[in-house]
Amino acid sequence: MEEQQVLLDRSIQGHIESQTAYGQKWQGKVRAARSIVAVATSVCVAGVCLHFSMPRDRNTTNIQTTIGLNEFHKANLYKKNYKGQEGMWCVGINVVGFDLGATTGRNGYYTHPSHDQIEYFHHQGANCFRLAVTWERLQSRLGSEDLDPVDGIEQAVDFITNYLGDHVVIDPHNNDEGLRYNNKDASRSDFVNLWKAITKKWGKNSKCIFGLYNEPRYGKENGKDGYFDPNVADRDGVVIEFWRQWMQEAIYAVRALGSKNLILVPGLHWTTCTDWAGAGWWGETIDGHAHQGNTRLAALVDPENHIAYDVHQYMDPRYTGQED
Numbered sequence: 001m002e003e004q005q006v007l008l009d010r011s012i013q014g015h016i017e018s019q020t021a022y023g024q025k026w027q028g029k030v031r032a033a034r035s036i037v038a039v040a041t042s043v044c045v046a047g048v049c050l051h052f053s054m055p056r057d058r059n060t061t062n063i064q065t066t067i068g069l070n071e072f073h074k075a076n077l078y079k080k081n082y083k084g085q086e087g088m089w090c091v092g093i094n095v096v097g098f099d100l101g102a103t104t105g106r107n108g109y110y111t112h113p114s115h116d117q118i119e120y121f122h123h124q125g126a127n128c129f130r131l132a133v134t135w136e137r138l139q140s141r142l143g144s145e146d147l148d149p150v151d152g153i154e155q156a157v158d159f160i161t162n163y164l165g166d167h168v169v170i171d172p173h174n175n176d177e178g179l180r181y182n183n184k185d186a187s188r189s190d191f192v193n194l195w196k197a198i199t200k201k202w203g204k205n206s207k208c209i210f211g212l213y214n215e216p217r218y219g220k221e222n223g224k225d226g227y228f229d230p231n232v233a234d235r236d237g238v239v240i241e242f243w244r245q246w247m248q249e250a251i252y253a254v255r256a257l258g259s260k261n262l263i264l265v266p267g268l269h270w271t272t273c274t275d276w277a278g279a280g281w282w283g284e285t286i287d288g289h290a291h292q293g294n295t296r297l298a299a300l301v302d303p304e305n306h307i308a309y310d311v312h313q314y315m316d317p318r319y320t321g322q323e324d
Contacts, residue, residue, distance in 0.1 A: 002009060033147040072241055074286070076299035084262060090167055090209075092128030093121050099132035105182055106136040112152040115159050127166045131156060132173035132214065135181050139197060142181045143190045147197040148290030150244040154201075161207035169264065170198055171211040179228065187220045188246050195250045196257065203259030211264040211310060212250055215271055216243070230269050237284030240296045243268055248300055255303045263302065265308040267294030272311040 095118060101109030118129060135142075137150045157284065160168040179186050195212070202208040221227035221242045232239055247265050254263060269275040269282060271294070277283075278293030286292045302308060314321030 013084050022162050029158040040298040047159075072299060074299065075287070077295070079301050081205065081298075081300060081305050081307055084295075092130070092161070092166070094130045094132060095156070096132045096173075097149070098137050099134050099171075099175060102134050102175040102177045102219075103183070106140060110134075110137065110150075112157055115156070118156075118160060119164065122164050122166060122228060128209075129166060130169040130171050130211065131160070132171045134174050134177075135172050135186070136318035137192065138172060139194060142184070143193055144201070145193045145196045147201045148291060149201075151191050156264065157202065157205070157208065161205055165207070167207050167209055169197065169209045169211045170202060171214055172198075173214040175214075178215070178217035181212065185218055185220040185225040185227075188249065191219070191246055192222060192249050192253050196253050198255045199257045199259045199261075203254065203257055203261060206261070207265060209262045210254060210259075212247060213266055215312065216266055216268065217270075219246075221246075223277060228268055233282045234268075235282075235284060237292075237296060240268060240294060243298050244270065244300065245247065247297060251300060251302050260306065262309045265297055265307055267297055269293065271310055271312050276309075276311055 009076050028225050029164055061291070088176075095113045097111040100111060113131070121129075131153075132227040137153065140148050157168050157170070174180060177183070179191070191213075195210070198210065216252070217230045218226045221230050228239065228243060234240055244305055251263055251265075255259070267276055269279075275282070276294050278291030278295075280291055283293035283295070284292045286295055297309065314324040
């Protein structure tokens with residue numbers, strides 16, 4: 001029981017976010033426009049991103065391999081990998097627009113987030129903004145190690161971090177497309193190169209937080225498209241082990257470029273709180289405890305000890321975000 005509690009503590013430490021549905025009022029004062037689809041409050045407390053959400057319409061919305069990189073060491077589950085700021089230090093909202101029309105490609109339907117609306121919430125006390133952007137609007141070529149974001153993204157990051165002095169979470173966010181780029185499943189090397197590109201662009205900006213991916217699923221791994229199936233039981237832990245390797249390579253790639261930015265690590269199965277530790281049905285057995293879900297991610301190693309875990313939770317009756 002004590003060991004299981006340690007695993008739980010490693011999975012549920014601190015960054016908390018919650019959001020209301022599209023267009024609902026926040027504090028009874030304003031109605032979010034299309035450029036800010038989901039209003040949220042975010043709180044960073046040590047080392048996890050816990051994201052509580054009301055139901056919403058999902059339709060709207062070259063590092064060398066290090067020795068041991070692909071090895072899972074159970075002892076690492078019990079080692080601390082966060083030495084950042086403690087307490088509630090990040091409170092804010094989701095800022096969307098660049099993630100809309102995910103299936104329409106780089107130049108399809110999307111909107112620019114309103115700087116006036118962002119500033120409004122800044123004056124209400126927000127100091128952290130999660131900027132959701134599709135992969136295609138960050139890079140015009142899959143696999144590139146360079147970033148060429150569409151107009152407005154760099155301006156939004158600059159406005160939040162330099163003008164307002166707040167934090168921004170860089171959030172690759174393809175909605176229901178998951179780890180796909182123009183309908184093609186992205187590979188591990190594509191993913192790592194994306195983070196090399198993002199780090200080269202914003203790795204010197206201490207106000208930028210790197211959210212590795214929103215609710216990851218699909219993608220190409222082990223020679224198979226759509227590999228990270230959110231419905232897989234993964235009783236042998238093979239799927240979560242591959243995802244741990246994706247996360248570990250991305251972390252090393254970011255750090256190899258000199259970045260000290262906080263990194264947010266998402267889990268599989270929609271990275272939800274209810275499914276994080278297996279929800280009693282999925283995942284491997286660790287230390288005699290069955291169905292451990294995303295627990296293996298607690299063994300990630302960060303040279304800076306500055307990663308947090310990105311956990312989401314919807315607040316509808318079934319905790320899925322799909323019901324009213």
